Amino acid sequence: MNDPRTDEALMLAYRDGDGAAFEVLYGRWRGRLYRYLAHQAAAVADELFQDVWLRVVNARTGYEVTARFSTWLFRIAHNRLMDHFRARGPSPVDGGDDPEDDPIDRLPASELGAPTVMLERREAARHILQCLEALPAVQRDAFLMAEESGLSLAEIANTTGVGRETVKSRLRYALDRLRRCLAGLRGTD
Amino acid sequence: MEERDTQLSQAYRDAPHPEPSPALDARILDAARQAVAKPTGRRRSPWFTWAVPLSTAAVVVLGVTLLFEMQRQAPEVLQSPTAMPPAIEMDMTPPVQEASPAEPKVSTAVEEPVTPELARGQSRHAAAPAESTSSAADMTRDERDVAIHEAPPPQPFPAQQATAPVPPPPPPPALPAPEVRSLAKPAPKAAQEMANSAGAPASLAEHAADAMRAPSSPAMAPALGRAPENAGAARIIETPERMVEAIRNFIREGRLDEARKALETLRRTHPGFEVPDELTQQLTQ
Numbered sequence: 516m517n518d519p520r521t522d523e524a525l526m527l528a529y530r531d532g533d534g535a536a537f538e539v540l541y542g543r544w545r546g547r548l549y550r551y552l553a554h555q556a557a558a559v560a561d562e563l564f565q566d567v568w569l570r571v572v573n574a575r576t577g578y579e580v581t582a583r584f585s586t587w588l589f590r591i592a593h594n595r596l597m598d599h600f601r602a603r604g605p606s607p608v609d610g611g612d613d614p615e616d617d618p619i620d621r622l623p624a625s626e627l628g629a630p631t632v633m634l635e636r637r638e639a640a641r642h643i644l645q646c647l648e649a650l651p652a653v654q655r656d657a658f659l660m661a662e663e664s665g666l667s668l669a670e671i672a673n674t675t676g677v678g679r680e681t682v683k684s685r686l687r688y689a690l691d692r693l694r695r696c697l698a699g700l701r702g703t704d
Numbered sequence: 705m706e707e708r709d710t711q712l713s714q715a716y717r718d719a720p721h722p723e724p725s726p727a728l729d730a731r732i733l734d735a736a737r738q739a740v741a742k743p744t745g746r747r748r749s750p751w752f753t754w755a756v757p758l759s760t761a762a763v764v765v766l767g768v769t770l771l772f773e774m775q776r777q778a779p780e781v782l783q784s785p786t787a788m789p790p791a792i793e794m795d796m797t798p799p800v801q802e803a804s805p806a807e808p809k810v811s812t813a814v815e816e817p818v819t820p821e822l823a824r825g826q827s828r829h830a831a832a833p834a835e836s837t838s839s840a841a842d843m844t845r846d847e848r849d850v851a852i853h854e855a856p857p858p859q860p861f862p863a864q865q866a867t868a869p870v871p872p873p874p875p876p877p878a879l880p881a882p883e884v885r886s887l888a889k890p891a892p893k894a895a896q897e898m899a900n901s902a903g904a905p906a907s908l909a910e911h912a913a914d915a916m917r918a919p920s921s922p923a924m925a926p927a928l929g930r931a932p933e934n935a936g937a938a939r940i941i942e943t944p945e946r947m948v949e950a951i952r953n954f955i956r957e958g959r960l961d962e963a964r965k966a967l968e969t970l971r972r973t974h975p976g977f978e979v980p981d982e983l984t985q986q987l988t989q
Binding site for chain 2: 554564575640697
């Protein structure tokens with residue numbers, strides 16, 4: 516998977532019939548795209564995820580490098596997600612995860628560092644997904660887009676079809692809410 | 705990015721996240737491989753292979769058919785009286801050539817050689833004079849075609865045009881040369897004088913005389929509603945208005961008897977036509 520080609524070059528190669536280029540591209544973005552979708556619509560994450568990639572496959576013949584590949588990919592994902600919300604209506608808790616099944620417990624210890632830091636990070640990691648679910652949909656989308664796509668504010672604005680200041684505002688509100696949410700959860704523990 | 709919180713980002717990255725299942729990965733990758741393995745964009749269907757040759761052949765066949773159809777219909781269109789009115793034909797005829805004093809003959813009707821077709825049509829009309837009153841509508845298509853072909857091209861009438869803004873008289877019918885020459889002998893004096901006063905050459909003076917020689921001359925017979933030998937052709941190009949003009953010419957020349965006869969003919973042949981009052985008044989005085 517250590518292909519030196521850029522995402523755009525890989526997509527162009529796939530457009531021209533190089534199936535292996537798509538596998539490299541898919542390996543680079545599968546996790547981030549899935550997380551972006553799953554944290555907003557966990558119940559249908561697989562369906563949305565497959566739809567997005569099939570749209571990429573079907574749109575390959577008309578692909579031209581006009582922006583970063585991630586911008587194009589997350590625009591497709593965002594639009595697909597909005598279609599889903601419009602069709603079914605947004606749900607405050609899309610996850611449907613079992614609250615008893617805490618994924619924090621499955622984290623490997625080696626990834627968590629020193630004991631004191633480990634405790635703080637484990638606490639933050641434990642609660643941040645809960646706080647993320649409590650965010651308004653647009654703020655959650657902005658936060659996830661920023662975290663997973665690596666796009667700038669302007670690129671997120673272009674991807675989601677809103678102004679840059681709107682994205683900036685949504686992201687700032689999202690971070691404030693997450694901080695307050697995490698502080699509140701620590702206080703209750 | 706300016707709006708980032710490293711602690712929150714770290715916490716988010718440390719959080720356990722769901723991953724797509726291997727089965728889902730396999731489905732997507734299979735679909736992607738099959739998409740590029742399909743020869744959709746490379747191989748053309750038979751229709752696309754033959755689209756250009758078939759389209760070209762269709763255009764050629766259509767064009768050739770259209771060309772043949774236009775050639776088949778072109779003579780009828782050109783010779784149809786509705787395609788080009790006689791007056792326009794007269795205006796388009798170059799008068800200089802006709803007015804040339806170097807021309808030794810009287811008119812093109814005399815000049816034209818008698819073609820077999822012309823002779824056949826003339827002999828037919830000559831053999832059946834009683835049928836000459838039949839209208840053009842009663843004629844068969846072949847007869848009309850022959851009549852149209854027999855009618856000589858309209859001749860300019862510079863002498864008459866110089867004296868009065870009157871449309872020229874109808875063209876003389878095609879007749880055998882000896883017959884026309886014999887009719888041309890007693891040329892009316894008025895027409896001769898009119899042509900001479902306009903400075904027209906002798907040939908045109910005789911031409912004017914031919915045209916004004918009604919009703920004894922077949923040349924003016926169509927204008928007067930008479931039944932000439934080639935009534936079919938004459939009726940096609942004759943109108944009551946032109947007959948009125950011929951009557952006015954008679955009155956102007958003082959030939960009142962001929963004008964009255966022509967008026968009777970006009971009323972008989974065009975009963976629905978409203979004769980100008982001034983004509984009636986002039987002829988009843």
